[in-house]
Amino acid sequence: DTGVSQDPRHKITKRGQNVTFRCDPISEHNRLYWYRQTLGQGPEFLTYFQNEAQLEKSRLLSDRFSAERPKGSFSTLEIQRTEQGDSAMYLCASEGARRETQYFGPGTRLLVL
Amino acid sequence: GNSVTQMEGPVTLSEEAFLTINCTYTATGYPSLFWYVQYPGEGLQLLLKATKADDKGSNKGFEATYRKETTSFHLEKGSVQVSDSAVYFCALSRYSGAGSYQLTFGKGTKLSVIP
Numbered sequence: 001d002t003g004v005s006q007d008p009r010h011k012i013t014k015r016g017q018n019v020t021f022r023c024d025p026i027s028e029h030n031r032l033y034w035y036r037q038t039l040g041q042g043p044e045f046l047t048y049f050q051n052e053a054q055l056e057k058s059r060l061l062s063d064r065f066s067a068e069r070p071k072g073s074f075s076t077l078e079i080q081r082t083e084q085g086d087s088a089m090y091l092c093a094s095e096g097a098r099r100e101t102q103y104f105g106p107g108t109r110l111l112v113l
Numbered sequence: 114g115n116s117v118t119q120m121e122g123p124v125t126l127s128e129e130a131f132l133t134i135n136c137t138y139t140a141t142g143y144p145s146l147f148w149y150v151q152y153p154g155e156g157l158q159l160l161l162k163a164t165k166a167d168d169k170g171s172n173k174g175f176e177a178t179y180r181k182e183t184t185s186f187h188l189e190k191g192s193v194q195v196s197d198s199a200v201y202f203c204a205l206s207r208y209s210g211a212g213s214y215q216l217t218f219g220k221g222t223k224l225s226v227i228p
Contacts, residue, residue: 004156033215042117042202042218043157048211055212091156100145100164100206100214104156 002026004094004105012111013082020078021108025094032075033102034067036060037089046090049075082112115140119203119219126193126226134188134222136177136203144205146170146179146186147216151200160188160201193226200224 005024013019025032030051035043046065048056051072061067064082069075079086089109093102120135138144145164149157161170166181175190186203200221206214 006156031213033213035216040220042204042220043216044218045213045215048209048213048215050212056209056215093157095214101159101162102214102216104149104158106154106156 004092004103006090006092006105006108008108009106010109010111012113014113015084016081018078018080019082019110020076021090021110023075023077023092023105024073025075025092026096026103029094029096029103030072031095032069033093033095034075034077035091035093037091037107038087043089043091046077079110082110084112086110087112115144115205115207115217117203117205117217117219119201119222122200122221122223124222124224126224128195128226128228129192130226132188132190132193132197132224134201134203134224136186136188136219138184138186138203138205140184140205140207140217142207143181144207145214146177147204147206148175148177148186148188149202149204149218151202151221153199157202193224195226195228198224198226 032049034046037043049069089107092105148160161172163170163179203219204216
């Protein structure tokens with residue numbers, strides 16, 4: 001399968017713990033997005049990478065959140081000192097040379113207790 | 114700013130019924146418009162898209178036409194099946210100026226099709 005993959009699919013953690021999620025985009029795609037989806041809502045943009053450069057960050061991305069894309073391949077999203085309000089589905093999408101068509105991964109569902 | 118408004122669900126239809134899910138948008142300039150579908154426990158799948166006014170996107174029997182005059186992109190299907198049960202999201206994208214074509218989504222409409 002050459003689609004976008006995310007790991008883990010589910011994560012339960014206690015408030016105050018740190019968590020890290022991984023996204024592996026479609027191999028030839030050099031653009032990568034992270035979105036957050038809360039229950040009953042549509043996804044909201046968090047951040048954007050072109051190759052290894054993080055070019056955009058949403059106001060939703062507080063200083064407890066950090067994202068990286070070393071070597072322009074996979075990406076990680078880390079949340080430090082998790083809060084109950086961080087409970088959501090975290091979605092990754094990749095985009096290739098054909099702009100404006102984003103392919104989504106299955107998401108990581110985070111529950112903060 | 115950009116925004117998308119779609120009809121609230123849930124929508125329950127009998128198999129073979131006609132489906133319409135309304136979607137309107139607010140954006141400056143000329144956004145591209147999308148419908149994504151999310152099946153239970155899965156990520157979003159692109160269903161169809163349209164990039165300019167009067168374009169019609171179509172896929173798997175679903176259609177939507179980009180209407181600039183009414184700022185709408187309503188999703189239609191002539192005869193729904195049980196397998197179409199899912200959550201449908203309308204979305205728009207515009208170039209941000211900083212490199213991305215980030216998507217702005219509506220809240221989603223849950224469709225349930227009963228036999």
